[in-house]
Amino acid sequence: MNYFPDEVIEHVFDFVTSHKDRNTISLVCKSWYKIERFSRQQVFIGNCYAINPERLLRRFPCFKSLTLKGKPHFADFNLVPHEWGGFVQPWIEALARGRVGLEELRLKRMVVTDESLELLSRSFASFKSLVLVSCEGFTTDGLASIAANCRHLQELDLQENEIDDHRGQWLSCFPDTCTTLVTLNFACLEGETNLVALERLVARSPNLKSLKLNRAVPLDALARLMLCAPQIVDLGVGSYENDPDSESYLKLKAAIKKCTSLRSLSGFLEAAPHCLSAFHPICHNLTSLNLSYAAEIHGSHLIKLIQHCKNLQRLWILDSIGDNGLEVVASTCKELQELRVFPCDLVGVGDTTVTEEGLVAISAGCPKLHSILYFCNQMTNAALIIVAKNCPNFIRFRLCILEPNKPDHETSQPLDEGFGAIVKACKSLRRLSVSGLLTDQVFYYIGMYANQLEMLSIAFAGDTDKGMLSVLNGCKKMRKLEIRDSPFGDKALLADVNKYETMRSLWMSSCEVTLSGCKRLAQKAPWLNVEIINENDNNRMEQNGHEGRQKVDKMYLYRTVVGTRMDVPPFVWIL
């Protein structure tokens, strides 16, 4: 029973935007469920195979924004074959048929074709925002359709996608009447860019706040663009090579000074480090700095730049910064909340990287730090224990020691105690990635202390099924568990089948799980899709006599309300 008319309740619900909260609201009573479903504007689907478009439309007929995620996270690291799935086409078709008033589409790790983009551009008159992260399957022709047909386009944000660049004229496909752009990010495009079309587009977009250029945009064009858009808040510099005495460079310096709203800087995909000083005047305004693609910026130029960035909240950097550089960050960036340190050298041993010292320095100097991704060559338990004491507020803690199974480099012990200290101290920890030499003990700690943990990534760790069992039994809020190259098998997998109903997905590759184990699981839990991904030949698995005891190369299971998916490629076997 409601004390207020439905419209009032609906108005109250409008203030609740987080999908988790809205899901909770809809469980209160039938009346709230009904009001909520008709008023939900933004729908988030973490696994595109957990539900289908028809069911989506039936429950939420009035939504305007859809977020879809496709492939499992490990697909980012080439562990999932390209043709596995995650196609957006059926979704767009269904939404078009259902005459949804779609305004925003955000996709992650999905296969998007030019056909999909064309259909999207023609089917939704109010379409405003397209965000594609880590997607593939389309070309600049698809982008041309979006540019040409979406009259009210505000946001086109392409992040780290594999796009076939046809060197076409997609930028000139924006009609002259298009003046509504707020965000334009095409940094991941490889090819030449029509600079004239780009400049004209920027000049007629007074609301443009975020502009991220690709490497084909040279420095003199950058200067002109910034003069057209002094209101810019978020800038991704493309190519940044020039002679510091040139006129273009002087123009750039003048243009930068005018960009007083600039808060976020990224790109520098090709950079001459000595020209960075042009940005020094606005560095104190920056809250976000992403230099993780700027391999040529290091040493004193990098340090000088960072020393000006006293208000930085988010920093993405390469490990060429070194421990010394991280010490500068620690003493300068007191507002730092998120740090990501990526590896510069991906094959063989690099010379300058970061160690546990850099991590300790950061934890000591940056009290507001809550998210970290840290690639390094070595770590110690002692360092992790100090980090845990300095930063009990971690929400995300991802540590990747580049060499698998590497122990504490001082004591040669496993890193169980170090990670144990982290989970014990960080009571709000939601995401954790572990690495280095680890035994079942670390999982015992994780199960015992990581009460809020939602996502856990494990690689080359653990001794027995007990490890995985500790996690499954202990982490009540676990949603995504991904494991590779660890000795967990059927016993752990089958111990608590109902656990998987509370989780989005489980990935296990190169573990000890067998085919018969997976079959048994699939039998016990018909509401799960248990996928066996075997690039070599699933038929061979069946024919070889000891079929049941054969180890499964890659298993991906997820809860679903719509059963087996229809678009399964030949190398995927759903049990």
Add this chain to the structure above:
Amino acid sequence: MSTSFEKMDEFVNLKETELRLGLPGTDNVCEEREKVSCCNKRALPSEIESSTRKSETSPPRKGQIVGWPPVRSYRKNNIQTKKNESDNEGQGIYVKVSMDGAPYLRKIDLSCYKGYSELLKALEMMFKFCVGEYSERQGYEGSDFVPTYEDKDGDWMLIGDVPWEMFVRTCKRLRIMKGSEAKGLGCVV
């Protein structure tokens, strides 16, 4: 659980004084894993590396393990590119150029050119020939000579199809094909 951990502690400490070639900390503690790993089916050589930790005397080089380090492939491709380019800074990107019928090869510095037209002009001058008209559909028409290059995958590609930057990154050597062999590449029959 804690007792077995303590036991392992001692075990590991004993091992510390042993001289061996394996990774520190990775030894018979993982015997269980090793026995089982041998039965695993691993089709790709790179995946074999990742499972047989103990039996090897050298540590698995991170470059050989599939999907390791866990960095998005997009990022991997872009960082490596720039590393190569910065290695070449000041030294140029020299590739061999061969011409069918010519007695010896030449070398050119790709970083000297801003685009295809400059490159082709330089080649024409170097070898005293003319390429035909380039079109996406027909390749080079109107000449017996077709400029090609070998890419990272070892395939022979027609010069001009991909964006210039991608070409510079992926080109290993150039070859000016002549005569009947060239016809297969350049023209639509």
